[in-house]
Amino acid sequence: MDIQRLNTNETDFWKKLDKRLAWDSESDHSVIETVNGILADVKSNGDKAVIEYTNKFDRMQATSFAELEIPQSRLQEALENITAEQRTALEKAAARIKSYAEHQTMDSWSYTEEDGTVLGQQVTALDKVGLYVPGGKAAYPSSVLMNAIPAKVAGVPELIMVVPTPDDEVNELVFAAAAISNVDRVFSIGGAQAVAALAYGTETVPQVDKIVGPGNIYVATAKRMVFGTVGIDMIAGPSEILVVCDGKTDPDWIAMDLFSQAEHDEDAQSILVSPDADFIESVMQSIDKLIEEMPRADIIKASLQGRGAVIQAKDMDDAIEIANYIAPEHLELSVDNAEEVAKRIKHAGAIFMGRYTAEALGDYCAGPNHVLPTSRTARFSSPLGVYDFQKRSSLIGCSADGASELGKIASTLAHGEGLTAHARSAEYRIK
Amino acid sequence: MDIQRLNTNETDFWKKLDKRLAWDSESDHSVIETVNGILADVKSNGDKAVIEYTNKFDRMQATSFAELEIPQSRLQEALENITAEQRTALEKAAARIKSYAEHQTMDSWSYTEEDGTVLGQQVTALDKVGLYVPGGKAAYPSSVLMNAIPAKVAGVPELIMVVPTPDDEVNELVFAAAAISNVDRVFSIGGAQAVAALAYGTETVPQVDKIVGPGNIYVATAKRMVFGTVGIDMIAGPSEILVVCDGKTDPDWIAMDLFSQAEHDEDAQSILVSPDADFIESVMQSIDKLIEEMPRADIIKASLQGRGAVIQAKDMDDAIEIANYIAPEHLELSVDNAEEVAKRIKHAGAIFMGRYTAEALGDYCAGPNHVLPTSRTARFSSPLGVYDFQKRSSLIGCSADGASELGKIASTLAHGEGLTAHARSAEYRIK
Numbered sequence: 001m002d003i004q005r006l007n008t009n010e011t012d013f014w015k016k017l018d019k020r021l022a023w024d025s026e027s028d029h030s031v032i033e034t035v036n037g038i039l040a041d042v043k044s045n046g047d048k049a050v051i052e053y054t055n056k057f058d059r060m061q062a063t064s065f066a067e068l069e070i071p072q073s074r075l076q077e078a079l080e081n082i083t084a085e086q087r088t089a090l091e092k093a094a095a096r097i098k099s100y101a102e103h104q105t106m107d108s109w110s111y112t113e114e115d116g117t118v119l120g121q122q123v124t125a126l127d128k129v130g131l132y133v134p135g136g137k138a139a140y141p142s143s144v145l146m147n148a149i150p151a152k153v154a155g156v157p158e159l160i161m162v163v164p165t166p167d168d169e170v171n172e173l174v175f176a177a178a179a180i181s182n183v184d185r186v187f188s189i190g191g192a193q194a195v196a197a198l199a200y201g202t203e204t205v206p207q208v209d210k211i212v213g214p215g216n217i218y219v220a221t222a223k224r225m226v227f228g229t230v231g232i233d234m235i236a237g238p239s240e241i242l243v244v245c246d247g248k249t250d251p252d253w254i255a256m257d258l259f260s261q262a263e264h265d266e267d268a269q270s271i272l273v274s275p276d277a278d279f280i281e282s283v284m285q286s287i288d289k290l291i292e293e294m295p296r297a298d299i300i301k302a303s304l305q306g307r308g309a310v311i312q313a314k315d316m317d318d319a320i321e322i323a324n325y326i327a328p329e330h331l332e333l334s335v336d337n338a339e340e341v342a343k344r345i346k347h348a349g350a351i352f353m354g355r356y357t358a359e360a361l362g363d364y365c366a367g368p369n370h371v372l373p374t375s376r377t378a379r380f381s382s383p384l385g386v387y388d389f390q391k392r393s394s395l396i397g398c399s400a401d402g403a404s405e406l407g408k409i410a411s412t413l414a415h416g417e418g419l420t421a422h423a424r425s426a427e428y429r430i431k
Numbered sequence: 432m433d434i435q436r437l438n439t440n441e442t443d444f445w446k447k448l449d450k451r452l453a454w455d456s457e458s459d460h461s462v463i464e465t466v467n468g469i470l471a472d473v474k475s476n477g478d479k480a481v482i483e484y485t486n487k488f489d490r491m492q493a494t495s496f497a498e499l500e501i502p503q504s505r506l507q508e509a510l511e512n513i514t515a516e517q518r519t520a521l522e523k524a525a526a527r528i529k530s531y532a533e534h535q536t537m538d539s540w541s542y543t544e545e546d547g548t549v550l551g552q553q554v555t556a557l558d559k560v561g562l563y564v565p566g567g568k569a570a571y572p573s574s575v576l577m578n579a580i581p582a583k584v585a586g587v588p589e590l591i592m593v594v595p596t597p598d599d600e601v602n603e604l605v606f607a608a609a610a611i612s613n614v615d616r617v618f619s620i621g622g623a624q625a626v627a628a629l630a631y632g633t634e635t636v637p638q639v640d641k642i643v644g645p646g647n648i649y650v651a652t653a654k655r656m657v658f659g660t661v662g663i664d665m666i667a668g669p670s671e672i673l674v675v676c677d678g679k680t681d682p683d684w685i686a687m688d689l690f691s692q693a694e695h696d697e698d699a700q701s702i703l704v705s706p707d708a709d710f711i712e713s714v715m716q717s718i719d720k721l722i723e724e725m726p727r728a729d730i731i732k733a734s735l736q737g738r739g740a741v742i743q744a745k746d747m748d749d750a751i752e753i754a755n756y757i758a759p760e761h762l763e764l765s766v767d768n769a770e771e772v773a774k775r776i777k778h779a780g781a782i783f784m785g786r787y788t789a790e791a792l793g794d795y796c797a798g799p800n801h802v803l804p805t806s807r808t809a810r811f812s813s814p815l816g817v818y819d820f821q822k823r824s825s826l827i828g829c830s831a832d833g834a835s836e837l838g839k840i841a842s843t844l845a846h847g848e849g850l851t852a853h854a855r856s857a858e859y860r861i862k
Binding site for chain 1: 520550572573790797808809822826840849850851854
């Protein structure tokens with residue numbers, strides 16, 4: 001297969017790498033216009049507008065909003081409709097995701113100063129969260145678990161899921177995952193109209209405080225636009241994997257790990273970095289050998305040829321520098337002493353340590369979240385976690401003595417900023 | 432003064448309150464066009480474009496970028512130029528902000544499962560952070576401390592501050608605050624061009640990973656537009672205070688606390704809630720009495736009359752319900768047992784407990800950050816903190832046994848999602 005080959009020895013290596021990594025996430029003008037119209041319509045006309053868009057875009061025949069709500073009994077039914085093996089797999093995955101998430105819970109804290117002044121931070125859960133789940137082919141039950149379980153661990157009392165069911169096509173695994181995750185309400189709506197319903201509320205859909213979950217360009221654009229009215233999670237770009245390998249892993253394993261990212265869609269990005277030129281050749285041979293067995297071979301080829309790369313590094317230090325520059329969503333350290341190497345990684349969404357730790361294990365069931373920062377945003381952002389469904393309030397309680405002392409400092413600084421009322425308010429509290 | 436009076440007994444109370452709280456934060460079309468042009472120009476032309484915009488908008492005469500960098504020696508000089516009282520106040524405030532921030536630092540953690548599989552979370556600091564500080568009249572040295580100190584406590588190695596100096600006008604207190612906060616580099620640039628320089632990097636200005644700090648509509652719009660390329664803090668709306676008082680605090684104190692928010696600008700919002708009708712009248716009298724002494728009386732009047740309100744609640748439970756609905760940036764609980772009442776507050780940026788705890792003390796020197804979520808966004812967001820300058824990477828290290836067990840679950844779920852390469856990648860690791 002014709003995959004771009006790079007070598008860190010080349011003088012224009014970083015320029016070529018930058019070009020390979022570049023991804024423009026901006027929505028085009030026509031998408032923005034369409035979404036704007038839908039948002040305004042749902043804000044004004046509520047349920048009625050959502051029904052109309054749903055009938056139009058998802059080819060449904062709903063006459064009342066009640067038909068678009070999926071009752072809990074239907075979710076329970078889905079649990080019966082899937083195979084026992086699937087149900088066990090979902091339940092085991094859910095238990096592991098929950099167990100990991102419980103380690104992330106933030107607690108309130110406070111401390112008292114000598115003069116009796118109390119300072120602290122009070123942690124509370126969000127009241128209502130909306131979870132967007134894509135319908136049709138891109139419906140991933142694992143995403144329901146990964147988004148819903150941390151919210152429930154955080155203590156969110158009301159979790160509302162929206163999932164389009166175009167042509168009334170239902171994904172039993174998605175409904176089953178919703179049942180296992182204790183989602184509170186489910187509506188079979190999608191697109192920008194579902195985002196609008198959650199952001200503004202309608203007669204039937206409760207207004208939420210934050211909307212999470214992946215979606216197409218219309219959903220992503222709508223989320224970006226309602227940000228501020230509600231919170232949103234990150235806007236995800238195409239999924240990526242960077243495999244750093246010392247050359248001692250079975251090349252078939254590495255080829256398949258690269259495929260597992262590439263099969264998501266044509267824009268997904270799989271990159272291999274290794275200091276071992278012979279190993280890189282072996283992986284290329286494995287790729288050519290294994291590609292024929294893949295049902296999604298066309299997508300994998302388009303992804304690897306259009307956005308993939310194999311990079312020959314000088315040594316492991318060089319490979320680590322590249323990993324930190326790329327700040328990948330998924331980083332596989334298929335090397336000896338992976339835990340030690342991981343300590344040198346500054347930027348990555350998730351770090352998969354050692355030859356046994358295939359990224360696919362993390363996608364489904366290892367425990368940590370599979371919603372991760374893409375497109376180099378791991379430089380400044382984190383995986384989805386319990387902390388995304390909690391927030392903090394500062395606590396300040398001054399004793400009479402404390403207020404008197406702090407009042408003097410505040411008065412000086414307030415006068416320096418020309419804010420007399422601030423100064424006076426502080427001075428009232430000086431003894 | 433003619434301030435809107437509301438009573439929770441009124442049938443249309445919530446509708447009236449919503450109207451009073453409404454704030455449209457969207458940028459208008461012409462601002463977006465202007466900012467778009469500046470961003471594109473700086474991205475293409477780097478230093479040269481920034482110099483041109485700075486000379487034009489800030490009426491400067493720079494011929495090289497070197498003239499726009501403020502050396503550390505100049506910051507140290509500012510420490511000498513301010514009064515000893517100001518320097519002590521800044522240093523005391525800085526020490527308290529640092530001490531509180533140190534309580535917020537996140538640590539890495541991991542745990543090992545029975546089969547040897549390791550799961551965890553690795554916490555790292557951001558590499559480079561840009562700090563926007565407004566110039567001219569709105570220059571607040573306290574904001575330099577509040578933004579810079581948490582970044583340094585997080586361990587950010589390179590903190591780059593930009594502050595416009597229109598007509599070469601310099602704010603000595605701002606420079607002194609930069610010296611005290613250990614800011615690494617300072618450039619005298621501002622506006623959308625400064626945001627662009629930090630987001631894309633120029634020949635002289637390093638590209639940062641996140642931009643924080645307040646600014647005017649052009650700065651806010653630019654930050655919103657570069658989000659994704661870099662991280663940003665929240666886009667702040669006008670500042671607000673909600674005072675909940677049981678009627679037992681000196682009405683002059685409460686009037687001045689309301690003024691201290693209102694004096695920021697005409698759009699600031701000060702609201703008083705009390706179950707005590709007589710007390711509300713006393714505060715109104717204090718307002719009329721004290722307003723005449725205020726240098727910024729015009730701004731205070733415009734703010735209180737245009738956006739302020741006094742609300743009579745049925746009782747304290749009712750008052751708390753209103754506070755949770757408003758989710759105010761600043762919440763003063765001027766009541767008995769304020770610490771107990773605070774536990775019932777679900778949504779607020781900062782909670783000021785007790786009659787002595789004037790909001791102004793928190794603005795400057797109590798310790799907790801004064802950069803807080805506005806416009807009801809405390810429903811889903813938090814004060815600026817050390818955690819905003821750290822990020823997390825998930826850690827997954829499967830043992831051979833662990834990978835084998837997880838591989839089975841992943842294989843089942845991957846086949847259910849139609850992702851064969853995921854399944855095969857997991858199956859390679861099954862014993």
